Amino acid sequence: MSQARGYTSAAKGLHWISGIIWIVAWIIGFVAVHWRDEMNPTHFLTFLHKAMASTLILLVILRLAWRVTHPAPRMAETMSRSMQQAALVGHWLLYGIALIALPVSGWYWSSVADKPIMVAGLFLLPPLVDADEGMYPTAKAIHTYVGWFCGVLVVGHIAAALKHHFIDRDAVLKRMLPGGSH
Numbered sequence: 001m002s003q004a005r006g007y008t009s010a011a012k013g014l015h016w017i018s019g020i021i022w023i024v025a026w027i028i029g030f031v032a033v034h035w036r037d038e039m040n041p042t043h044f045l046t047f048l049h050k051a052m053a054s055t056l057i058l059l060v061i062l063r064l065a066w067r068v069t070h071p072a073p074r075m076a077e078t079m080s081r082s083m084q085q086a087a088l089v090g091h092w093l094l095y096g097i098a099l100i101a102l103p104v105s106g107w108y109w110s111s112v113a114d115k116p117i118m119v120a121g122l123f124l125l126p127p128l129v130d131a132d133e134g135m136y137p138t139a140k141a142i143h144t145y146v147g148w149f150c151g152v153l154v155v156g157h158i159a160a161a162l163k164h165h166f167i168d169r170d171a172v173l174k175r176m177l178p179g180g181s182h
């Protein structure tokens with residue numbers, strides 16, 4: 001299983017669905033805060049940001065369950081040992097910080113602020129902790145700083161994937177694309 005040359009269709013599907021939701025949610029969160037008066041006067045973008053981003057919590061549980069039962073393919077042999085290790089660390093940072101810690105920090109922030117989160121706009125996510133006005137600034141700062149750190153992490157991840165494809169001309173991006181080697 002671990003000898004496979006590419007990801008399973010389910011792993012690819014989950015990667016692209018959660019990846020697209022992640023990128024769009026990041027942009028909406030950023031616009032909601034920084035163009036509040038112009039673009040977010042009724043807080044609709046904030047609602048949309050939370051509705052989209054909270055679906056990641058469920059998708060990530062599915063994704064991790066699939067990942068644990070279906071190991072990732074071996075790193076491309078064209079990569080040096082240290083690059084393979086760097087890519088592995090990068091992937092686990094994406095799982096741990098971008099896909100788990102960041103949504104949980106948003107969930108925590110909305111919980112201390114006593115604000116609702118409608119998952120996909122459909123049902124209410126129960127609060128993670130009790131409302132606590134005193135923790136509001138800390139929760140906000142955590143979500144904002146972790147959000148920016150992850151923005152940089154994801155830009156680095158996308159740049160690495162594009163470098164593999166267009167400069168190294170290896171199969172790293174192809175094996176994550178629909179129909180790519182498996």
Ligand code: HEM
Nearest residue numbers: 022025026029030032033046050053054103106107110147
């Ligand atoms: C349950 C999940 C989440 C909740 C409840 C949540 C909640 C929030 C809230 C309430 C804001 C402030 C919006 C406003 O003031 O109008 C915000 C901002 C933001 N969120 Fe989230 N968020 C969640 C997940 C995420 C995820 C997964 C990402 C990354 C894709 C993200 C990235 C951001 C960014 C970049 C900002 C703007 C930060 C800034 O520049 O000040 N959030 N989030």
Ligand code: HEM
Nearest residue numbers: 019022023067072091094095098099154158161172173176
């Ligand atoms: C245009 C956007 C993206 C591109 C082109 C892209 C590309 C790739 C590629 C080619 C791989 C496989 C690397 C390998 O085989 O060694 C990969 C894996 C991965 N990507 Fe992305 N990605 C994108 C967006 C994202 C986003 C937004 C996230 C999460 C926030 C993400 C999280 C991950 C994770 C966690 C893995 C490791 C999968 C595993 O081994 O289980 N990706 N990505």
